[in-house]
Amino acid sequence: MKREIVVVGSINLDLVASSSRIPLAGETVAGSTFRTFPGGKGANQAVAAARLGRAVTILGKLGNDVFSVELRDSLEQAGVETGPVENVADSSGVALINTDAKGENAITVVPGANSHLSPVDIDANSELLHRAGIVLTQLEVPIETVEHLASFTRREGIPLMLDPAPARPLSPVLLSCVDWLTPNETETCVLLGRAERNLSQSELEDAANALLQRGCKNVILKLGRRGCYLALADGTRRAVPAHQVSTVDTTAAGDAFNGAFAVGLLSGRDPVNSAEWACAVATLSVTRHGAQPSMPTANELEDFLEAQSIGSKP
Ligand code: ATP
Ligand code: RIB
Numbered sequence: 001m002k003r004e005i006v007v008v009g010s011i012n013l014d015l016v017a018s019s020s021r022i023p024l025a026g027e028t029v030a031g032s033t034f035r036t037f038p039g040g041k042g043a044n045q046a047v048a049a050a051r052l053g054r055a056v057t058i059l060g061k062l063g064n065d066v067f068s069v070e071l072r073d074s075l076e077q078a079g080v081e082t083g084p085v086e087n088v089a090d091s092s093g094v095a096l097i098n099t100d101a102k103g104e105n106a107i108t109v110v111p112g113a114n115s116h117l118s119p120v121d122i123d124a125n126s127e128l129l130h131r132a133g134i135v136l137t138q139l140e141v142p143i144e145t146v147e148h149l150a151s152f153t154r155r156e157g158i159p160l161m162l163d164p165a166p167a168r169p170l171s172p173v174l175l176s177c178v179d180w181l182t183p184n185e186t187e188t189c190v191l192l193g194r195a196e197r198n199l200s201q202s203e204l205e206d207a208a209n210a211l212l213q214r215g216c217k218n219v220i221l222k223l224g225r226r227g228c229y230l231a232l233a234d235g236t237r238r239a240v241p242a243h244q245v246s247t248v249d250t251t252a253a254g255d256a257f258n259g260a261f262a263v264g265l266l267s268g269r270d271p272v273n274s275a276e277w278a279c280a281v282a283t284l285s286v287t288r289h290g291a292q293p294s295m296p297t298a299n300e301l302e303d304f305l306e307a308q309s310i311g312s313k314p
Helices: 041-051 066-077 112-116 119-124 126-130 143-156 185-192 201-213 253-266 271-285 298-312
Strands: 004-008 012-019 031-039 056-059 093-099 105-110 132-137 160-162 218-222 228-231 237-240
Touching: 004 041, 004 143, 004 253, 012 066, 031 041, 031 066, 041 056, 041 066, 041 132, 041 253, 093 112, 119 126, 119 143, 126 132, 126 143, 132 143, 132 253, 143 160, 160 253, 185 201, 185 218, 201 218, 201 228, 201 237, 218 253, 218 271, 228 271, 237 271, 253 271, 271 298
Parallel strands: 004 056, 004 132, 012 093, 132 160
Antiparallel strands: 012 031, 093 105, 218 228, 228 237
């Protein structure tokens, strides 16, 4: 069995301003701290999987600025292979993030170098993709690149996990190439062309079925502090709860989940068990600040789960 994870996606520097609440349009609020963290959905998922001990390679683009050095270092320190990541004549991707006292966030992403990842890069890295036990991608790189990747992985029989974030409608052809679709509630509503809101349990079940009908093989709805809901090709329907923790920063919780879920599958866990494990990894990530620095190692996860099980004993 092929054991490597290949991530095709974005690499950003996150510029994070914390304040008691996120400003409304036209409003200025006083912030309490400003920090920078390595981020980007692709890079975060790669780091999440590598910290859990998997071999991970990322295919993406960095700019020719000082940020690019820190961003590559962060990936490599986590053990991610960055050989296929080229520097291009542009700024590195950046994300302007506001976080509030409850750990919620609002993000503006400026893609910069990420927008240079093209279908040609997919073809040029076909050998790398053939080594993958699973390929992870998201929507912070050009949609034509994601579509080209998806038709490549489908043709070659390589499992593909698509995190449809940031939210946007997707073509039926793309959805039909996806083995694991992992939207949050907002992304689910946008994919289905429905009004954005919190979904009740029956609405979640209906939404997951509607996404399956659009052609993707398996759907995992990510539901923040409620955990996740699985709707699988074999008919399994299962809600998996998250652990209750004190939330510091939810940025990249979804990325922690995707990286961990892929590791779970490649380690031989079944999808439900992989989702339980990924929920634990993602929950631990929300107890820490920042995107990549919040991803736990396998040892940290073990300690967390042990503490949780001791805490839950009567
Ligand atoms: P993001 O865009 O912030 O990276 P997301 O919106 O894609 O995340 P979420 O559903 O918010 O995804 O989070 C993914 C997973 O993280 C959840 O399924 C859950 O397991 C865990 N999680 C998120 N928020 C919390 C929380 N407040 N408490 C416990 N677990 C959480
Ligand atoms: O998913 C979280 C990520 O989204 C952040 O790290 C930020 O870079 C944005 O891309």
